[in-house]
Amino acid sequence: MAIKTFIEAIRDGIREEMTRDENVILLGEDVGKKGGVFLATDGLWAEFGDDRVIDTPLTESQIIGTSIGAAIGGLRPIAEIQFADFIHPAFNQLVSEAARLRYRSNNGYSAPMVVRAPYGGGVHGALYHSQSVEAFYTHVPGLKVVIPSTPYDAKGLLRSCIRDDDPVLFFEHKKMYRSVRGDVPDGEYTVPLGKAQVTHPGSQVTVIAYGLMAHYALEAADRVAEDGISVEVVDLRTLRPLDKETVLDSVRKTGKCLVVYEDNRFGGYGAEVAATVAEEAFDYLDGPVTRIAGPDVPGVPYNHVLEDWFMVNPEKIVAGIRKLAAY
Amino acid sequence: MAIKTFIEAIRDGIREEMTRDENVILLGEDVGKKGGVFLATDGLWAEFGDDRVIDTPLTESQIIGTSIGAAIGGLRPIAEIQFADFIHPAFNQLVSEAARLRYRSNNGYSAPMVVRAPYGGGVHGALYHSQSVEAFYTHVPGLKVVIPSTPYDAKGLLRSCIRDDDPVLFFEHKKMYRSVRGDVPDGEYTVPLGKAQVTHPGSQVTVIAYGLMAHYALEAADRVAEDGISVEVVDLRTLRPLDKETVLDSVRKTGKCLVVYEDNRFGGYGAEVAATVAEEAFDYLDGPVTRIAGPDVPGVPYNHVLEDWFMVNPEKIVAGIRKLAAY
Amino acid sequence: MAVSERSAASGSKKPAASASKKPLAASSKGPLGADLGLTTEDLLEMYRLVALARAVDERMWILNRAGRIPFVISGQGHEGAQVGVAWALEKGKDWVAPFYRSIATCLTFGMSPRDIMTAQYATASDPSSGGRQMPGHYGSHEHNIVSVSSPVATQLLHAVGLALAAKIRKTGQVALTMMGEGSSNQGDVHEGLNFAAIHKLPFVFVVENNGYAISVPLARQVAGSSVALRAAGYGIPGVTVDGSDVLACYAAARTAIARARAGEGPSLIECKVTRLTGHSSDDQQTKYRSAEELLADKSLDPVPKFRAQLVKAGILTSEAEERIGAAIKAAVHDATEFAEAQPDPDPSTAMKWVYAEDWPSETPPPWGFGDDDVAPVADAVDPSPADGVPVAADGAPAEAGH
């Protein structure tokens, strides 16, 4: 057991899986000598060499498309997209190809691969270095989407993703890389895909969140506890397949549900969660399923005044919880 | 006043706008001599010539990216994407560029352009010629998304889109091109963006739909009327900006809401509508906001047995209405 | 041999070491094909494949006109290039990522006429997709044929990825892909050629240039009008070949494949072919191609050309032709009968293989699979007029392209 930062846990997870299975390769922009712009892959090129740690040209569609082919050819590619914002040029390869290969070939082919990408705002990244892009991919049957919030989960889930037989998108909140620390055991543990976790038990309001928002939700839960509001926080961890059971169990117990996400509100991932809860837990609801999410502007603005306005934070969640609790 | 098919109304709308404003140009694959694979632009190349009706190479990102530049340069491009399924290679240009140009330049620049694309299933088009792609774009602030259901609306809305100062995606259900007919007046009328329409007044259940599903919803409303269930059908017409007022007014009246869409259910556009209604009309709800939508498989399968299974149809909507009405 | 080399990489012209078991010719004299290491049996089998592909294709059109299958996308005019190229690969070892016209490629690489025909009928037993994809979207894991999708050019990157895997895993495999000249303008092609060339991957890119992308002619598709010329920009060889010359296509592919296998990197082969049919059964090509052009293009038909070549060389005797013809006729008949009799997929399988496993939260729709009473599945969804706005059953567009 050791205390690790979020990014260390990810790096360790990659390294250990590459050691375990020589078919696991790493490719992306600057992942080699530089070790990635966030240093997530620092040292791996020195350790595993040119063949298994590949600095690709600046071509995201190629990174994903080549990974699909390499996966068909027996490798287990981990593709790094430098920023989630730059995954868009690969949209066609992900949605038309990776997601559909198994279904369209009636299980003749599949593309087991992991696409890692740093996402999220609050780091002065502005419109194009702050995006949450999960909603585009959680909508696509055939893709799995994972967003961990702790070093423990990050490592355990990443292991599961690499061993999974389907394409998985693994989004890492870049603000958490060095600021989030936590216990990580030494052994070869995994965290299963498709399982949410109740990270803070409570009885009056369920808050559903993931990624950085899972931390902010915990903090908001602590703050309103002082006012006597008991909050249950569910950290989704895997966004697709969604662990409906854990979510619905919690809401059926508390009767109130706040869905928190950092992405633009309209049509964001939380809309699906809210709609599902509103439909399937209707008889249990004592208040409207409410969403606290990013404002509907085209990206997080740069200037810190505007960025602060944009970002969902514990205080904004607290306000949402209070309003819902008082309903 | 004349009876026109859906596709004729679209073609007329394009022709009349091109006649009105010489800055309106048309570009896309096979839109010239061939008149488009559905013949939506038939005759326009002969009428307006090589400069204004451009057969592009088979390159969707170029079609959209060039349109953005042309719009900056003072033209009003109408870009045709041959099938909505093939808009994916242009995702980056649409989401990173067209949607954000105005915001990121603080109103220095904008990209007034219309992207037309046939979408939807039920025509034996299989995974890649049947997709509904609206959810990917309705999520993106800066884009407008329009899906008309009648020849009248198609022409009137298309006019508004061409004259609009922002990028608009205009999706046309391909099954409706020749099968849907309706009255279209002769004059230069427009239908405003951002306004839904109650196409069938009723009191017990609100059904919200758009495109082909707006027709199926009407048919389902007629069928359940025989059982004494009074349904109000709201045809959204513009998906973004969403006309919340019309939607919420209806649901606050009926107390029950069924959202119908053809796309995959999980994370589809209807999730946003359902979540909005569930949150903002909570006090009025006498039953869960329910969704009837396409199953969560990666595309409409080809074989007619599988395709019939996939497609939402009037009977499936009827079943949904009955269940909700009985709630 | 109608191969015009436009090689940019110096390494491309030296005789490449062959990893295949076919003998390399010592000289260009001798019987037809001997300089290429092709035996009489090889040539007859190549002819059989060209003619078989054509016969299967023609049958598809007949079935379409008879209303048995709703859609055809054809390889007519491309067969010579496809057989010539595919013949140079090692069947069962190398990889091919084909496109929708690749009937002859797939037949050469191991798929059977039954496999092709069940795809047209979209039967449950269709090995390409189990009836899930439109006809033309072939694929076979058994035969190392990558599953075809519709968005053009995406498969190039998959082939490049297969080549990367082959290089890293040292399997000695080569990955080859093909597409039309219009498709070659997609961004993925640029990105893939660049990556493959940087890493000297065992990859071959074949362009089957038929002069049209649906209705748009070469001059409006390909700036410079030569795809082969683009190879030099990546420092790799690019050649243009007469695609109706089966042996020229074979020769060019053999060179490229040997180079790839030797670790010298990718090559590009542009085969000039003709599209003898409309783009698909939904296309009226007379709207954009003149009668004269269509007539003239018939002279580029690879089937009579290859036949005449083999007859002239004394290889295709009338006895052999009769034998082969009869076998093809029987095979096409068998494939049609077989496919006609195969059942449709069972709707209860419709949610299978979204993922490797079934996920509890990925739930079926309220109407189940048509086998329960949640809601009836309509046998044929032909809604009658609603509110004066009829939605006809034949809503399928007359001109739906591919």
Place this chain on the structure above:
Amino acid sequence: MAVSERSAASGSKKPAASASKKPLAASSKGPLGADLGLTTEDLLEMYRLVALARAVDERMWILNRAGRIPFVISGQGHEGAQVGVAWALEKGKDWVAPFYRSIATCLTFGMSPRDIMTAQYATASDPSSGGRQMPGHYGSHEHNIVSVSSPVATQLLHAVGLALAAKIRKTGQVALTMMGEGSSNQGDVHEGLNFAAIHKLPFVFVVENNGYAISVPLARQVAGSSVALRAAGYGIPGVTVDGSDVLACYAAARTAIARARAGEGPSLIECKVTRLTGHSSDDQQTKYRSAEELLADKSLDPVPKFRAQLVKAGILTSEAEERIGAAIKAAVHDATEFAEAQPDPDPSTAMKWVYAEDWPSETPPPWGFGDDDVAPVADAVDPSPADGVPVAADGAPAEAGH
């Protein structure tokens, strides 16, 4: 003149008709620049721009180290190519779609040091984005400079679209874009060059090749190692120029622009430059570039080179140098003071310009704009440790690239 022509299109070598008002030289004799139609005043102004861009850039780094601005992305090493190229355009008429290193381009094309500096400070008055974008994302509608975004290479298609509009509307404008060599591998570049070449659009593509895309060297980015060579694949001229030679860059651009304006189609110019700084203020380039290489690259610095050239030619007298130097110093000082004093954007403007109009259903978040009592806006969101999992205020990554 260090221009090595690798022209593929025959039309590219004839002397192009110039639509600009600058006189064309009759011969290559005479004072420096005369053969290019450049006057002494032109050369001094070009020098001022090169030196000004450098001075502004250096100030940015100082401000960054002083903690005044959080991020710098630099044009150091690229200024000569940028001024040479942009000088050949018609200011106020032509279009330029720049990239994040284009400080000198933007200054040459009409933006002021204040404009550049307010972008660094992201002030409300920043003309590029009103403080919404990261520094480096310049743009000015007033000066026909297209707004820069972050995803690389997208702007090429915008410039091609501008060229299309210019052609259709017969405005006589030329559209020029630039990017790094790594970016030139994006699919959009292939698609855009192809389209521009087919339609002979008045378009010029400039690659500022500094040998690295962040840490990845040319050989791993560009197969064949020459972007200029790729032009031939589209049937357009492609040339490689020494990017530290201002006049060579000007000459190449002048030829390309004249060709474009004459309706002869696009050209590609690859300027070989050097990146004198790390990729950005977040990058440690010593990790992947040796000390020797960094030292050697200093000799490619365009600023001393251009200075020496002008001094030697007797154009940059010590008096002129002093005058220009003082003006630059004053301008940089003024721009910094100005930007320092400018206010931040008002959060109540944050939802402006999503669309041309405000839509009633596009509602602000529950916390409003910080000016009402719906919920307080935290001044600084520095959450304290939650459940043993601290989220530090300095969560911003040390190595966030651009």
